[in-house]
Amino acid sequence: MSYFTEPKLEIKLGNDTLSQYDNIIAGCREIFRHKTHDYGTAWRVLRPKSLTDQIFIKAKRIKTIEEKGTQKVGDSIADEFKGIINYGIIALIQLELGEGLEENLPEAEALKLYDKKAGDTRHLMLEKNHDYGEAWRDMRDSSFTDMVMMKLMRLKQIEDNNGKTLISEGADSHYKDIINYSVFALIKWSEQKQNT
Numbered sequence: 001m002s003y004f005t006e007p008k009l010e011i012k013l014g015n016d017t018l019s020q021y022d023n024i025i026a027g028c029r030e031i032f033r034h035k036t037h038d039y040g041t042a043w044r045v046l047r048p049k050s051l052t053d054q055i056f057i058k059a060k061r062i063k064t065i066e067e068k069g070t071q072k073v074g075d076s077i078a079d080e081f082k083g084i085i086n087y088g089i090i091a092l093i094q095l096e097l098g099e100g101l102e103e104n105l106p107e108a109e110a111l112k113l114y115d116k117k118a119g120d121t122r123h124l125m126l127e128k129n130h131d132y133g134e135a136w137r138d139m140r141d142s143s144f145t146d147m148v149m150m151k152l153m154r155l156k157q158i159e160d161n162n163g164k165t166l167i168s169e170g171a172d173s174h175y176k177d178i179i180n181y182s183v184f185a186l187i188k189w190s191e192q193k194q195n196t
Helices: 016-039 049-067 077-097 107-132 141-160 171-195
Strands: none
Touching: 016 077, 016 107, 016 171, 049 077, 049 141, 077 107, 077 171, 107 171, 141 171
């Protein structure tokens, strides 16, 4: 059985992006809340590089399944995108707080931080959706995975440069883009599921 649960998605067809987006994030937040209850905030020990690598592992698995057309482990591609969203939000929290070593955050504080970072990422999505006219709706499914992989490659280079960039956006903007591409992939997956 998958460790991640399906969010209850009440998605209206017809480009109702904001409610679709909010439903996906609400489902991911519920997973985060349950894991925080079970494990506390053990993720506070993870350095940004480790979080980037964890997201990379999930994205690489998605790409491998897409290319092979089969899988042997139960977690679905949708489950992996949900994991990417939550690790992306955790990475944004870690960038703000710094490494916590063994500092365990109270559940209420962890959820407040989650909501803040999810809200910041949502705001970026709204701005980009305005400018790009929801171009993501015309992307092929595999392109979402490739965009996540490209953002991860950029993050790895930024991390290898000790966070310094000459002209490019910082790590936080790449994590936000990774989250948003993953949400878009889940929206399209949900719509496809409803149509079959």
